[in-house]
Amino acid sequence: MAFTAPALPTVANLINGQWVDGSGSEILTVLNPGTGAELTSFSSSTAEDVDRAVAAARAAQPAWAALSARQRSVALHAIADEFVSRLPEFIGLEVLDAGKPVTAATEEELPDIADSVRHFAGAARVLSGQAAGEYVPGTTTFVRREPLGVVAGVTPWNYPLWQAVWKIMPALAVGNTVVIKPAEITPLSTVAFAAMAQRHLPAGVLNVVNGHGSVVGAALAAHPGVNLVSFTGSTVTGRKIAAAAAQHPTRAILELGGNAPVIVFDDVDVDSAAESITGAALYNAGQECMAATRLIIAEPVAERFLDAIVANLAKVRLGDPTDESTTLGPLISADQRDRAEKLIANRPASSTLRYGGKRPDRPGFYLEPTLITGLSQDDDLVQQEIFAPVMTAQTFTTESEAITLANGVDFGLAGSVWTRDIGRGLRVVNALDYGNVWINNHLVVAPDLPIGGLNASGYGKEGGQLGIEEFTRVKQIGISLT
Numbered sequence: 251m252a253f254t255a256p257a258l259p260t261v262a263n264l265i266n267g268q269w270v271d272g273s274g275s276e277i278l279t280v281l282n283p284g285t286g287a288e289l290t291s292f293s294s295s296t297a298e299d300v301d302r303a304v305a306a307a308r309a310a311q312p313a314w315a316a317l318s319a320r321q322r323s324v325a326l327h328a329i330a331d332e333f334v335s336r337l338p339e340f341i342g343l344e345v346l347d348a349g350k351p352v353t354a355a356t357e358e359e360l361p362d363i364a365d366s367v368r369h370f371a372g373a374a375r376v377l378s379g380q381a382a383g384e385y386v387p388g389t390t391t392f393v394r395r396e397p398l399g400v401v402a403g404v405t406p407w408n409y410p411l412w413q414a415v416w417k418i419m420p421a422l423a424v425g426n427t428v429v430i431k432p433a434e435i436t437p438l439s440t441v442a443f444a445a446m447a448q449r450h451l452p453a454g455v456l457n458v459v460n461g462h463g464s465v466v467g468a469a470l471a472a473h474p475g476v477n478l479v480s481f482t483g484s485t486v487t488g489r490k491i492a493a494a495a496a497q498h499p500t501r502a503i504l505e506l507g508g509n510a511p512v513i514v515f516d517d518v519d520v521d522s523a524a525e526s527i528t529g530a531a532l533y534n535a536g537q538e539c540m541a542a543t544r545l546i547i548a549e550p551v552a553e554r555f556l557d558a559i560v561a562n563l564a565k566v567r568l569g570d571p572t573d574e575s576t577t578l579g580p581l582i583s584a585d586q587r588d589r590a591e592k593l594i595a596n597r598p599a600s601s602t603l604r605y606g607g608k609r610p611d612r613p614g615f616y617l618e619p620t621l622i623t624g625l626s627q628d629d630d631l632v633q634q635e636i637f638a639p640v641m642t643a644q645t646f647t648t649e650s651e652a653i654t655l656a657n658g659v660d661f662g663l664a665g666s667v668w669t670r671d672i673g674r675g676l677r678v679v680n681a682l683d684y685g686n687v688w689i690n691n692h693l694v695v696a697p698d699l700p701i702g703g704l705n706a707s708g709y710g711k712e713g714g715q716l717g718i719e720e721f722t723r724v725k726q727i728g729i730s731l732t
């Protein structure tokens with residue numbers, strides 16, 4: 251079936267139910283990473299636009315919070331129904347704007363987003379809390395979960411719609427109102443989602459402000475009218491957001507970068523493990539904060555395992571994301587490709603470029619799937635998040651050495667251990683300083699489960715009951731029995 255391009259939404263701000271252009275003087279362009287061609291452009295926004303959006307969200311919040319959980323859930327399920335009925339349109343927007351290969355978007359990412367919309371639509375129906383009781387003699391005490399007020403969401407470009415949905419839907423479900431700021435290079439799916447969602451919501455409950463992070467994102471993080479900033483993006487930006495939010499203090503959830511270790515012991519089924527790990531490394535062209543790209547392999551099996559990875563990389567079909575046979579699409583931008591190329595070019599002389607490393611001769615922002623071996627712990631390729639289809643390899647001889655290498659970076663988002671020895675697998679994941687760890691698996695993500703990082707990967711959870719409750723505050727109420 252040939253790819254059909256959807257109609258592109260007009261990128262503007264949604265404030266109090268009205269679409270208005272940003273009041274900034276700059277025009278920002280949105281490119282198709284598969285071709286490098288311009289898709290659309292829009293006016294930047296200012297701190298005054300943010301003020302208006304936050305004021306609209308504040309004004310709408312008490313009435314939205316006063317609805318029952320069921321009433322909010324009915325509205326959110328109406329959004330889910332319409333979203334599912336229009337899924338091909340959203341698939342098309344993510345393919346064009348974010349360079350997602352159409353087959354992966356159709357079979358995996360967009361159905362997962364639809365599932366997330368449905369899951370979070372009912373999120374406020376079963377909130378948890380301590381049982382009421384006489385903890386203090388003569389007084390019955392209980393806790394009440396309340397919405398925070400206004401939630402600001404600041405999202406990255408690697409999963410534009412997925413990230414927007416994981417912030418907007420649970421925040422609304424528990425009674426907050428939202429101002430969302432998409433990454434300026436991938437605003438299309440968030441704008442289209444908001445246009446659809448607002449037909450099922452009172453004006454002001456969901457607002458969108460488009461523009462530069464350093465202006466719009468920074469104004470949201472520092473805004474006294476915002477009660478929580480939910481941010482996904484780089485560690486550098488996360489630090490700025492946390493510092494700005496601390497002034498009031500406003501709560502922050504920071505889902506930042508990662509550099510996932512993948513520890514492979516010598517008892518694995520080499521071909522099957524290599525196939526799963528290659529898939530988890532190249533998903534979304536490696537622009538995935540949990541991508542399985544940092545291999546730490548037991549010496550006895552290392553050569554065989556790396557040969558199997560190379561064989562898998564040779565099977566990758568790099569190409570136009572609108573082509574159904576494409577398994578690896580472009581990177582998001584020329585900047586991201588340049589960054590990855592620079593890291594590859596500056597690799598230490600002692601390392602080996604085992605596969606790939608070049609840009610194909612075609613328009614768009616493509617990079618070959620790449621494997622670099624013989625790296626040491628201090629090398630930039632090991633220490634930094636590459637965010638590209640680039641796998642690195644180190645080897646180990648003892649279990650404790652593997653753990654030391656895995657934990658020897660600033661990040662702490664995700665990691666995995668591959669072994670048939672279940673005791674060893676559990677021992678090692680218990681020792682990993684990471685927020686999401688898996689045995690014989692990688693990239694286990696569902697809206698039912700909390701994800702979130704440690705250390706330089708940030709704090710707070712998204713998804714699961716814990717992630718939903720991040721959007722609430724807890725009040726203790728005690729009543730005298732006399």
Ligand code: NAD
Nearest residue numbers: 405406407432433463464467468483484487505506507539
């Ligand atoms: P980024 O930090 O540059 O931008 C993310 C968002 O923050 C964008 O909307 C941007 O406009 C905004 N922003 C930029 N500067 C800002 C500022 N000073 N104040 C407020 N907002 C600002 O990151 P990116 O390049 O868009 O995204 C890639 C990064 O996101 C990677 O490092 C990746 O690991 C990380 N990421 C993490 C997760 C996770 O769940 N932990 C998920 C996806 C992406």
